[in-house]
Amino acid sequence: xxxxxxxxxxxxxxxxxxxxxxxxxxxxxxGYAVVVDGGKxxxxxxxxxxxxxxxxxxxxxxxxxxxxxxxxxxxxxxTQSFGAALAFGEPSEIFxxxxxxxxxxxxxxxxxxxxxxxxxxxxxxGFTTVADAGTRADVDVDVLACAARxxxxxxxxxxxxxxxxxxxxEDRTADEVLRAAExxxxxxxxxxxxxxTLAVSIPEAATxxxxxATARLxxxxxxxxxxxxxxxxxxxxxxxxxxxxxxxxxxxRVGALGPQLLAAHTTLLTPAELTLLADTGTAxxxxxxxxxxxxxxxxxxxxxxxxxxxxxxxxxxxRGDGFRLAEAAEFAQRLAHGNAVGDSSCGAGWTWxxxxxxxxxxxxxxxxxxxxxxxxxxxxxLLVDVDTPELALSxxxxxxxxxxxxxxxxxxxxxxxxxxxxxxxxxxFDADALVRRAVELSREVxxxxxxxxxxxxxxxxxxxxxxxxx
Numbered sequence: 001x002x003x004x005x006x007x008x009x010x011x012x013x014x015x016x017x018x019x020x021x022x023x024x025x026x027x028x029x030x031g032y033a034v035v036v037d038g039g040k041x042x043x044x045x046x047x048x049x050x051x052x053x054x055x056x057x058x059x060x061x062x063x064x065x066x067x068x069x070x071x072x073x074x075x076x077x078x079t080q081s082f083g084a085a086l087a088f089g090e091p092s093e094i095f096x097x098x099x100x101x102x103x104x105x106x107x108x109x110x111x112x113x114x115x116x117x118x119x120x121x122x123x124x125x126g127f128t129t130v131a132d133a134g135t136r137a138d139v140d141v142d143v144l145a146c147a148a149r150x151x152x153x154x155x156x157x158x159x160x161x162x163x164x165x166x167x168x169x170e171d172r173t174a175d176e177v178l179r180a181a182e183x184x185x186x187x188x189x190x191x192x193x194x195x196x197t198l199a200v201s202i203p204e205a206a207t208x209x210x211x212x213a214t215a216r217l218x219x220x221x222x223x224x225x226x227x228x229x230x231x232x233x234x235x236x237x238x239x240x241x242x243x244x245x246x247x248x249x250x251x252x253r254v255g256a257l258g259p260q261l262l263a264a265h266t267t268l269l270t271p272a273e274l275t276l277l278a279d280t281g282t283a284x285x286x287x288x289x290x291x292x293x294x295x296x297x298x299x300x301x302x303x304x305x306x307x308x309x310x311x312x313x314x315x316x317x318x319r320g321d322g323f324r325l326a327e328a329a330e331f332a333q334r335l336a337h338g339n340a341v342g343d344s345s346c347g348a349g350w351t352w353x354x355x356x357x358x359x360x361x362x363x364x365x366x367x368x369x370x371x372x373x374x375x376x377x378x379x380x381x382l383l384v385d386v387d388t389p390e391l392a393l394s395x396x397x398x399x400x401x402x403x404x405x406x407x408x409x410x411x412x413x414x415x416x417x418x419x420x421x422x423x424x425x426x427x428x429f430d431a432d433a434l435v436r437r438a439v440e441l442s443r444e445v446x447x448x449x450x451x452x453x454x455x456x457x458x459x460x461x462x463x464x465x466x467x468x469x470x
Contacts, residue, residue: 002064064387070128071322072360075314134199158199312360349399
């Protein structure tokens with residue numbers, strides 16, 4: 001196990017980094033280096049070429065380390081971190097019983113602390129970008145933007161545009177929603193770390209006029225609309241009863257499908273709906289851990305990859321470990337689809353690493369900003385110790401990273417060329433103090449939120465099991 005040079009923790013100015021291995025868009029290479037300056041990758045190429053082009057810089061050798069793109073979480077809920085464990089053991093579609101009441105109990109301070117706690121976990125797990133799908137907390141969304149900036153993570157920040165929400169308290173006209181949406185998009189224009197997007201909770205939470213209008217506004221602005229689509233059986237059935245069409249089909253009818261839509265989950269897809277996604281260029285956030293914890297099904301992501309459907313990987317706020325997310329992505333495909341047809345590869349390791357970084361950047365509208373190691377893109381990257389018992393005996397490193405990698409092997413996380421995590425510790429704030437305050441506030445928030453859960457605590461369930469066994 002190889003230690004990083006300590007000067008990298010605080011180095012200012014250009015960096016000439018020569019890692020043992022480098023993960024480029026076309027695959028893994030050795031003998032390559034990068035120059036980081038002004039928050040971006042300025043040069044990427046063979047070490048000798050970089051040395052020739054930048055004689056003024058001293059190379060920093062990083063033997064035993066992989067330099068790779070940071071993970072992009074394509075679907076998160078930053079203000080749900082206080083109640084993450086409340087979703088354990090619950091039946092599907094819990095947003096009405098858990099998330100709406102929980103977020104409704106947040107004030108500005110608790111929303112900020114919740115968001116920064118979520119961001120801390122994300123950074124520890126190698127995420128350099130998180131896409132927040134919009135909060136229902138009655139606070140200015142700039143609270144979340146501040147939490148992201150203070151931690152130094154890149155944030156794709158959604159603004160809820162519901163005007164017909166069956167589970168909320170929105171009472172806004174379509175014109176009011178669109179004015180707020182336009183203000184949100186202009187508010188963060190040019191922000192180096194916060195990238196504004198729009199969001200609709202689920203298709204039935206907005207009128208047809210608003211679904212179409214937000215799609216047009218996002219397309220014109222070069223951003224996306226985040227939306228939960230075809231996630232649960234109950235929602236699909238409600239749409240069939242109300243419209244005679246499934247949610248994705250209804251979005252197609254009103255003109256809301258297209259490259260500007262980032263549809264989260266899409267676990268319940270017919271062959272015809274896969275064709276709709278492929279034909280329209282609609283983007284997907286594949287959230288495998290959410291499917292395991294509280295879902296009805298697993299999105300057919302391997303089939304999406306084969307058909308060229310754009311998708312990234314999202315945590316849905318479950319757990320913030322990029323390598324374990326990539327493992328879950330492959331593992332869920334294998335159990336849900338691959339084993340039954342004898343597919344022993346299920347996309348191999350490369351598919352899931354690629355969609356966890358480049359794919360996530362693409363679907364969140366940041367493909368020209370981050371997600372790859374390439375000149376001109378943001379220097380959002382990880383330094384991963386591959387000289388470990390799990391990874392040192394490498395035969396196929398992408399596979400090994402997916403199957404055996406975890407956040408313990410991430411030695412440093414850089415966002416916009418600045419070190420944000422160093423051996424699991426944030427460089428810009430006191431993590432211990434944050435966690436202590438989060439514990440205090442979470443007790444207050446959950447205590448006053450009218451959350452309804454159906455399962456008993458694990459200790460009670462275990463006691464019942466022992467009683468039956470006796």
